[in-house]
Amino acid sequence: MSIELLTVLIFGTMVFFLFMGLPVAFATGVTGVIFTALIQGPSAVNVVPTRIFGLMTNYLLDAIPLFILMANILERSGIIEDIYHMVYHWLGWLKGGVATATVAACTMMAMMAGVVGATEVTMGLIALPQMLKRKYDKLLALGSILAGGTLGILIPPSIMFIVYGMVDNSSIGQLYAGGFLPGFMMAGLFIVYITIRSTIKPEMGPPIPKEERKSFRELLQLLTPLIPAGLLIFLVLGTIVVGIAAPTEAAGIGCLGAFLIGFFKKRMSFKGLVDSAEVAIKATAMVMWTLFGANIFIALYIMVGGQAFVQETLLSSGLSPMGVIWVMMIILIFLGMFIDWVGIVMLTVPLFGPIIRQLGFDPIWFGVLFGVNLQMSFLTPPFGFSLFYLKSVAPPEVSTIDVWKSAIPFLGLQFISMVVCMYFPEIILLGPRLLFRG
Numbered sequence: 001m002s003i004e005l006l007t008v009l010i011f012g013t014m015v016f017f018l019f020m021g022l023p024v025a026f027a028t029g030v031t032g033v034i035f036t037a038l039i040q041g042p043s044a045v046n047v048v049p050t051r052i053f054g055l056m057t058n059y060l061l062d063a064i065p066l067f068i069l070m071a072n073i074l075e076r077s078g079i080i081e082d083i084y085h086m087v088y089h090w091l092g093w094l095k096g097g098v099a100t101a102t103v104a105a106c107t108m109m110a111m112m113a114g115v116v117g118a119t120e121v122t123m124g125l126i127a128l129p130q131m132l133k134r135k136y137d138k139l140l141a142l143g144s145i146l147a148g149g150t151l152g153i154l155i156p157p158s159i160m161f162i163v164y165g166m167v168d169n170s171s172i173g174q175l176y177a178g179g180f181l182p183g184f185m186m187a188g189l190f191i192v193y194i195t196i197r198s199t200i201k202p203e204m205g206p207p208i209p210k211e212e213r214k215s216f217r218e219l220l221q222l223l224t225p226l227i228p229a230g231l232l233i234f235l236v237l238g239t240i241v242v243g244i245a246a247p248t249e250a251a252g253i254g255c256l257g258a259f260l261i262g263f264f265k266k267r268m269s270f271k272g273l274v275d276s277a278e279v280a281i282k283a284t285a286m287v288m289w290t291l292f293g294a295n296i297f298i299a300l301y302i303m304v305g306g307q308a309f310v311q312e313t314l315l316s317s318g319l320s321p322m323g324v325i326w327v328m329m330i331i332l333i334f335l336g337m338f339i340d341w342v343g344i345v346m347l348t349v350p351l352f353g354p355i356i357r358q359l360g361f362d363p364i365w366f367g368v369l370f371g372v373n374l375q376m377s378f379l380t381p382p383f384g385f386s387l388f389y390l391k392s393v394a395p396p397e398v399s400t401i402d403v404w405k406s407a408i409p410f411l412g413l414q415f416i417s418m419v420v421c422m423y424f425p426e427i428i429l430l431g432p433r434l435l436f437r438g
Helices: 003-019 024-040 042-056 059-077 079-091 097-112 116-133 138-153 159-168 172-200 216-221 226-242 247-264 270-303 306-315 321-336 341-358 363-377 385-393 400-423 426-435
Strands: none
Touching (some): 042 270, 059 079, 059 097, 059 116, 059 159, 059 270, 079 097, 079 247, 097 116, 138 172, 138 363, 159 172, 159 363, 172 363, 172 400, 172 426, 270 341, 321 341
């Protein structure tokens, strides 16, 4: 059977299972097992547990439950509320200032624990009622939370970079260093957009009333949350970048730091810790099963010659190297509409990584560009995860269509950021060069 026909059958079967309602983990895993048995014989299925065991014993993956646990501890300990309260009063006097404060708080949250879901839900509960109460444009309010929350996939300590680095055999520290500037650039674009819209139409984002504004002395007193936040950022990011700890150790230290901060602020109980651990276990199980299923699927496809087929197809297409990158980016955008980021990483990185290296591109540049692209997957209907996170905590008057419509302009800004990073690679490579390559 030709590789072209096998490709259609394998991917067609996976899509069929997805449309039947199976999660990505099982759609990919079942497809992999079925075709492995059909092509190589039933005895070949014995290799499946071996591949899964290799993932289960990978030390780097220990960081995933730890970062998820840290994000849940931060959510329950009130640290995020303190940060939002601080930036709310510092920036609220601006036009669109509450929405700007939301993006700024999301950026700080992303630097403490790169978990999108926790940020979206927390900001939806804290910031959205504030903006709706102050008569903010509904779509602007929703969009600022959606866009700000997705920064956790790009700004270190992003879980996505851990999985990407493991699959591509790239330096996670360099991926982290490369994610800083694009992440901050994107946050800046969101803030500029909010400010311009609120300046053109002041009723879209009115500033907080003068009677609610704080004096400069009071504003300085509100800066106290920066101390525990800065300490936590150093414990996690500082130890990784300086080389003191690997991501797994840094995540463990971050969990301890987040718990101690919440404990000393008398906002973290034993029950809160248990609840945080329970949520972290459930989220980790979803991520790990997706890793297992997609790993089985891609191992099958590579075994039947899929990697060579994709490589030959793209390299012999007559496209320029940047044209090949565009094809990859379009594929990622399309996949992001239907599959979560874990599945996308596991399915595409083993195929794209060798091509990137053969074309002479820096694998760290492509890894971060990959992350910039994946940000869009959280906002693209019909299955963008952030859309569901925010809708789950939004007031009843906020419809699903409202949430979808609010994401559109910010999707455009994310796309612009991706194009800028494609054609100006120094935005990504400056950090790794300064911190790791001299």
